[in-house]
Amino acid sequence: MFRFFRRRLITINIESNSIRGLVLRGDRVEKWGRVTLTPDLVKNDVILQSEAVGEAVQRLLKQLEAPKGKVIVSLSGLRSVHRFFTLPLMEPDLVEEAVQRAMKGEIPVPLEQLYLSWRPLGSKNGEQEFFLMGVPRDLVDAEVQALTKGGVRPDIMWLKPLALTRLVSLQDALIVDLEPGSYNIILLANGVPAIMRTTIPRGDGATLEDNIRRLTEEILRTIEFYNQGHPESPFNTAAPAFLTGELSGDATVTELVKDGIDHPVLPLEPPVKCPPDMPVASYAVNIGLALAKVPIVLHGERPRDVSLNILPDRYRGRGWSLKLIFFSLAATVAMIGLLPTYQLKIRNDAETTRLTGELAAVTQELRQVRLAMNKESALKDDVAKAEAAVKTLEAEHQAILARRGEFTNALGVVTGLLPAGVRLRSIVLSSGQITLEGEMNSPADAVSYAKAFEKEGSFPRVSITMVSETAFSITVSR
Numbered sequence: 001m002f003r004f005f006r007r008r009l010i011t012i013n014i015e016s017n018s019i020r021g022l023v024l025r026g027d028r029v030e031k032w033g034r035v036t037l038t039p040d041l042v043k044n045d046v047i048l049q050s051e052a053v054g055e056a057v058q059r060l061l062k063q064l065e066a067p068k069g070k071v072i073v074s075l076s077g078l079r080s081v082h083r084f085f086t087l088p089l090m091e092p093d094l095v096e097e098a099v100q101r102a103m104k105g106e107i108p109v110p111l112e113q114l115y116l117s118w119r120p121l122g123s124k125n126g127e128q129e130f131f132l133m134g135v136p137r138d139l140v141d142a143e144v145q146a147l148t149k150g151g152v153r154p155d156i157m158w159l160k161p162l163a164l165t166r167l168v169s170l171q172d173a174l175i176v177d178l179e180p181g182s183y184n185i186i187l188l189a190n191g192v193p194a195i196m197r198t199t200i201p202r203g204d205g206a207t208l209e210d211n212i213r214r215l216t217e218e219i220l221r222t223i224e225f226y227n228q229g230h231p232e233s234p235f236n237t238a239a240p241a242f243l244t245g246e247l248s249g250d251a252t253v254t255e256l257v258k259d260g261i262d263h264p265v266l267p268l269e270p271p272v273k274c275p276p277d278m279p280v281a282s283y284a285v286n287i288g289l290a291l292a293k294v295p296i297v298l299h300g301e302r303p304r305d306v307s308l309n310i311l312p313d314r315y316r317g318r319g320w321s322l323k324l325i326f327f328s329l330a331a332t333v334a335m336i337g338l339l340p341t342y343q344l345k346i347r348n349d350a351e352t353t354r355l356t357g358e359l360a361a362v363t364q365e366l367r368q369v370r371l372a373m374n375k376e377s378a379l380k381d382d383v384a385k386a387e388a389a390v391k392t393l394e395a396e397h398q399a400i401l402a403r404r405g406e407f408t409n410a411l412g413v414v415t416g417l418l419p420a421g422v423r424l425r426s427i428v429l430s431s432g433q434i435t436l437e438g439e440m441n442s443p444a445d446a447v448s449y450a451k452a453f454e455k456e457g458s459f460p461r462v463s464i465t466m467v468s469e470t471a472f473s474i475t476v477s478r
Helices: 050-064 092-104 137-149 160-165 208-229 251-260 280-290 322-337 339-416 443-456
Strands: 008-014 018-025 028-036 070-075 081-088 114-124 127-136 153-159 173-178 183-189 192-199 241-244 422-430 433-440 461-467 471-477
Touching: 008 050, 008 137, 008 280, 018 050, 018 280, 028 050, 028 280, 050 137, 070 137, 070 160, 070 280, 081 092, 081 192, 092 114, 092 127, 114 137, 127 137, 137 153, 153 160, 153 280, 160 173, 160 183, 160 192, 160 280, 173 208, 183 208, 192 208, 208 251, 241 251, 241 280, 339 422, 339 433, 422 443, 433 443, 443 461, 443 471
Parallel strands: 008 070, 070 153, 173 241
Antiparallel strands: 008 018, 018 028, 081 127, 114 127, 173 183, 183 192, 422 433, 433 471, 461 471
């Protein structure tokens, strides 16, 4: 399945209850470890306290005796979107703009809220196929900030569901990742992740059994959704399911999943050598991350490679490339050959420096005279600039006051339409648009809330950007 390299790789996976690290050399796990997190640090896969999480990262690296250099890290699949799409063949420098245009009508989330990454998969009949991933900027920024505080410079960032796909060597399969803070469903079809979903288990008194039963229902809906989009080639009914994550070690959880889906559940067999006492399922994401740079082959065939480093360019370190090292060595050798000429040049430069110093003294006296003449003029310019800045601030203040009424009216609409079963967690108001995130008793409550906006009419454009069993995100605009 894989061809391994011998270099040492360090991976970090941040979950809601712990940070897990793993050190892999070649195809063998050398070390693994975890640091427990208190519930207030990470909630629903969102890092809330970057500094405290960064301190936990430091403790983990010390425990693993791992350096604080480059690492491979995971990112939650929460609120992420992915697409397979085609564009006409074009010059490479035109691709970015073309992708941006194509995605504006495809992704139900404003593009400015996402970091977009894509890679070409192949071309046919004058068209180029692409795989695109959009991840929420707030999730990425919070995680990079926490890692930075922990002394870590991410080298590669992979979406957690994509990392898990590296553990399965089948064309068709289900991967169900079960963690206390989130569940992931990955449907592999023809060797690629056709569907990836991340849901948050319900709290407020819901039992683990209740949440697992809801999860199995979501798995069945995921398969049904795929079959509706692929009536000519529905999902393989014999495809197995693999369970990963901390909760997969619970016998009750495993039995509930087996009873709830129509697919055989097989034990996970990672393509690396793990110590017998290692809880493989809990470190499945870490193992998948370590395989980020390893070519994958499924039964003698190389599938479309959707490996995608979603770490934004702004966070990528430059480092020293081999080309730069060789260039520096060559330049050093050349300088040694020119040493005699360089020594003669030093003597000439010394005499030139002496004469230049005398000239500088005279020039300095002249400069002092000119500076006194220009100071008065410069003072007048500074006063004029300050007056202009004050006028600009006054104009901005008036504009904000003018919009205050608009925001008040919008807030009244949001709260006035709120159904009984819906609780808002956040309201983001911008000109002409409102983004709402909250919790509800059932998905139907979120749909009812969205329909209420459409009926009310103040914000006719309504989009449900995310909905799970307990949480939702709705964007409305004029």
